[in-house]
Amino acid sequence: MTREENVQKQLAGRFPEVSATIRIARERRIFVDVPEKRFIEVLDYVREELGFPILCLIIGLDEGERFGIIYVLSSSDGNIVTLKRHVPRESPVIQSVYDRLPNSEIYERELADLFGITVTGLPEGPRYPLPDDWPAGQYPLRKDWKPEMLGSKEAAINE
Amino acid sequence: MAQSLFNIIVFPGFLFLCLAGVCAEYFDRIFHARMQNRKGPPWFQPVADFIKLSAKEDIIPEEADSFMFRAMPVVAVAATVTSFLYIPLWGSQALFSFEGDVIVVLYLLTIPTMTFFLAGWYSTSLYASVGAVRTITQLFAYEVPLFMAVLAPALLADSWSLSGIAAYYRAHPLYWVFNLPGLAVSLVILLGKLEKVPFDIPEAETEIVGGVFTEYAGRYLAFFRMTIDIEMVVASSLVAAVFLPFGLGFGSVVGFILYLLKVTAVIAAICLLRTIFARLRIDQMVDFCWKYIAPAALLQLLVNIVLKGVLSQ
Amino acid sequence: MSRVTIPLGPQHPALKEPANFSITVAGEKILSTSSRLGYNHRGMEKACEERTYIQDMYLLERICGICSHSHSTAFVQTVEEIAGLDVPRRALYIRTLIGELERIHSHLLWLGVAGHEIGFDTLLMYSWRDREVVMDLLALLCGNRVNYGINTIGGVRRDITAEQIAGALRDMDILEERTRYYIDIATSEPSFIARLAGVGYISREDAVRLQAVGPTGRGSNVAIDIRATDPYAAYGEVDFKVITDSHCDVYGRAVVRLLELMESYRIVRQVLKEMPDGPVTVKAPRKIPAGEAVSRVEAPRGEDVHYVKGNGSDKPERVRVRASTMANIQAVNKMMENNNLADVPIIIAAIDPCFSCTDRCVRVIGGKREDLGWRDLRRHGISWYRKHWGIDFGELNRKLHSLRGER
Known part of the structure; x- marks a missing residue:
């Protein structure tokens, strides 16, 4: 049995509700959709017990009704598990994983700035990557955001 | 009176030193460039830099002490030029001399460093303040070894004037060889005095922007740069007079050529050192000066004391 | 001595790109630091959603001047994976070749920058002069010195000829000889070692916890190299060592980069000698099917991660880029603890930072702009x-x- 199938079997055994969504895209790539309720549990399990301690990246996705958030976890032998969770567009709130994975800070700040997802539990710090005087309520990576939505002041800076 | 004015303003005073400083800077830059495998600047570059800087706007920070900020460059130039009048260039007689002028010259050469400190301090900018503190820290590290190294030949010559030292070594042509360790010590210290790599810590560009000169622009900066150029000539002349006093009795033409060669050799040695080293950290610099340079200077002093005893018998 | 907070950046001679570090010092000792990024945010991910895949490839190649090939390779790999394209082997070999040449030029560039940061300008002049050899070689192979434009979806755009292979092999000999000289300098020049050794210490545990990547991690003995652990292009077929060093400081990172240069010459020689024959590209469809892929590439600075989601049209639904500096920047504040103010530039330089990579690309909003082709x-x-x-x-x-x- 390959490493990927092993991961699939263990994960499905521990969390039956995700078993249908595990997809081995190619060698070393495993995609999993995780229900929001059990997300942290699954994350910890994959991280600690399946041996994927490295957080490569957190990706935000605008899927219309809801936001998808993908956590890309990697093992030291080159395998990648991506865990995807969903939050509703009206109340996009997630708990930070900063206490588990200290390098998540910058990716979570990006989620907050570019998607308007509220991340609770982050330490105090500067915003990233938008400027400090960026108008509130403008989240550039949402699909319904257009550059024209910026006021004339911001547009003038770019001329 | 007219003679004195000529001496102070034209030769060997201000104008001559400006010219010499410009030539020294050019030589230093082109030699540095060639050793780094670069083409280097054209011959008029130092003059062009001076003219360009003089033409720029003078900006004085609001927070800075305006009087000190403007006075410091002038004081620096004046002190360096004055010290040059006591250094014998060829032959054994300087323009002015009195017993004890070697101490005066050393102190006059400390004044530019002090003005750098004050200039940085009164700029009140963060980078300048850090640079100012570094300048003074560095001064404390190299000043004592420099005094010891320069006073050792004086001790042997039994004279506290530069002209007296030159006369002694003219009378005893090969005795300057005893002072070679002192020459090495003073070359290293010149790097610190002129703030060149590896001791360009006070103006380390990549660390504290421009160090003490961060806030300076225009004419004032041009003056400071001119000071450093002139200081390079004066300090090299001092080293040449104290440590390389040979070939003094051949008249003024040969003497002048020989003097130029000596100064060029000193500048080339400094340039070589600054090409082959990385900048040290301030703590490493202080350690280095007290651990290696100061003992070496002390050794030179001891050697000369013993020599004096042996030779006078 | 009282505490002073010294701002370093966004404009500062030590930084080649804008970032801001606030450094609180007592005298020369660093008490604490904090960083602010984002000065170069150019909205590139949003721009990618409005362009076709081919346009995106050129756009993403311009994320960074130094690791441009790494970014375009990572991107085309994701698209090829979604589209199910079988890239010809010769194309994979050429990608590997350019990738390694890029690493060579980047590491030589880093060596010069590191020399400059510690006031050793002679090293800068020498290593950049020698870097011209590899720059010329890249220009010869790709027609460009910086943005190579060699990748395309489904392969590479230019084949290489036998004369070019011979020229490249000759250049490798020159570079190898010069690199030996730099290794000699790095291991024997006392002022160079004095400025690097013990500076910017980060233990293996901290490097793992903060997930430093590339030479920064390997300088702290973290043996992760995407070329070996998650092979792409032709790296699965060539033989090379993953270089690590246990100094855990700036010196360790310098040693790793210098020794990696030697490995790169080996890889380039193998690739040139074993280059298979055949076509260099397959036809790629204009519309890429729906799907998603994650791809990693070992850029000179560390791993680049690209994520692409397609929706069946000719434009991607979402493109996400993570450059290596973004992973490493979080370790920098840790590295600065207990160091001197004078060490800050070299500590920052030691991760080989590229803030433009981190912040990503440009967009003119409103206003008129004259376009020059x-x-x-x-x-x-x-x-x-x-x-x-x-x-x-x-x-x-x-x-x-x-x-x-x-x-």
């Missing part, structure tokens, strides 16, 4: 130099080629 720009440049300086580029080019022939 590449052709117009080139023509304008040539005529400007001829008019103002009397420089004839045709003549220069001929000289360059004859020099090349002589060597």
Whole structure:
């Protein structure tokens, strides 16, 4: 049995509700959709017990009704598990994983700035990557955001 | 009176030193460039830099002490030029001399460093303040070894004037060889005095922007740069007079050529050192000066004391 | 001595790109630091959603001047994976070749920058002069010195000829000899070692916890190299060592980069000798099917991660880029603890930072802009130099080629 199938079997055994969504895209790539309720549990399990301690990246996705958030976890032998969770567009709130994975800070700040997802539990710090005087309520990576939505002041800076 | 004015303003005073400083800077830059495998600047570059800087706007920070900020460059130039009048260039007689002028010259050469400190301090900018503190820290590290190294030949010559030292070594042509360790010590210290790599810590560009000169622009900066150029000539002349006093009795033409060669050799040695080293950290610099340079200077002093005893018998 | 907070950046001689570090010092000792990024945020991910895949590839290649090939490779790999394209082996070998040449030029560049940060400008001049050899080689192979434009979806755009292979092998010999000299300097020059050893210490545990990547991690003995652990292009078929060092400081990172150069020469030679025959590209569909893929590439600075989600049209639904500096920047504040103010530039430089990579690309919002095409720009440049300086580029080019022939 390959490493990927092993991961699939263990994960499905521990969390039956995700078993249908595990997809081995190619060698070393495993995609999993995780229900929001059990997300942290699954994350910890994959991280600690399946041996994927490295957080490569957190990706935000605008899927219309809801936001998808993908956590890309990697093992030291080159395998990648991506865990995807969903939050509703009206109340996009997630708990930070900063206490588990200290390098998540910058990716979570990006989620907050570019998607308007509220991340609770982050330490105090500067915003990233938008400027400090960026108008509130403008989240550039949402699909319904257009550059024209910026006021004339911001547009003038770019001329 | 007219003679004195000529001496102070034209030769060997201000104008001559400006010219010499410009030539020294050019030589230093082109030699540095060639050793780094670069083409280097054209011959008029130092003059062009001076003219360009003089033409720029003078900006004085609001927070800075305006009087000190403007006075410091002038004081620096004046002190360096004055010290040059006591250094014998060829032959054994300087323009002015009195017993004890070697101490005066050393102190006059400390004044530019002090003005750098004050200039940085009164700029009140963060980078300048850090640079100012570094300048003074560095001064404390190299000043004592420099005094010891320069006073050792004086001790042997039994004279506290530069002209007296030159006369002694003219009378005893090969005795300057005893002072070679002192020459090495003073070359290293010149790097610190002129703030060149590896001791360009006070103006380390990549660390504290421009160090003490961060806030300076225009004419004032041009003056400071001119000071450093002139200081390079004066300090090299001092080293040449104290440590390389040979070939003094051949008249003024040969003497002048020989003097130029000596100064060029000193500048080339400094340039070589600054090409082959990385900048040290301030703590490493202080350690280095007290651990290696100061003992070496002390050794030179001891050697000369013993020599004096042996030779006078 | 009282505490002072010294701002470093966004504009500072030590930084080649904008970032801000606030450094609180007592005298020369660093008490604490904090960083602010984002000065170069150019909205590139949003821009990608509005362009076709081919346009995106060129856009993403311009994320960074130094690791441009890494970014475009990572991107085309994701698209090829979604589209299910089978890239010809010769194309994979050429990608590997350019990737390694890029690493060589980047590491030599880093060596020079590191020298400059510690006031050792001679090292800068020397290593950048030698870097010209590999830059010329890249220009010979790709027609460009910086953005190579060699990748395309489904393969590479240019084949390489037997003469080019011979020229490249010759250049490798020159570079290898020069690199030996730099390794000698790095291990014997006392002022160089004094400024690097013990500076910017980060233990293996901290490097793992903060997930430092690339030479920064490997300098702390974290043996992760995407080329070996998650092989892409032709890396699965070539033999090379993953270089690690246990110094855990800036010196360790310098050693890793220098030794990696030697490994890169080995890889380039293997790739050139074993280059398979065949086509260099397969036809890629204009519309890429729905799907998602994650791809990693070992850029000179560490791993680049690209994520692409397709929706069946000719434009991607989402493109996400993570450059290596973004992973490493979080370790920098840790590295600065207990160091001197004078060490800050070299600590920052030691991760080989590229904040433009981290922040990503440009967008003109509103306003009018006169667009000059590449052709117009080139023509304008040539005529400007001829008019103002009397420089004839045709003549220069001929000289360059004859020099090349002589060597």
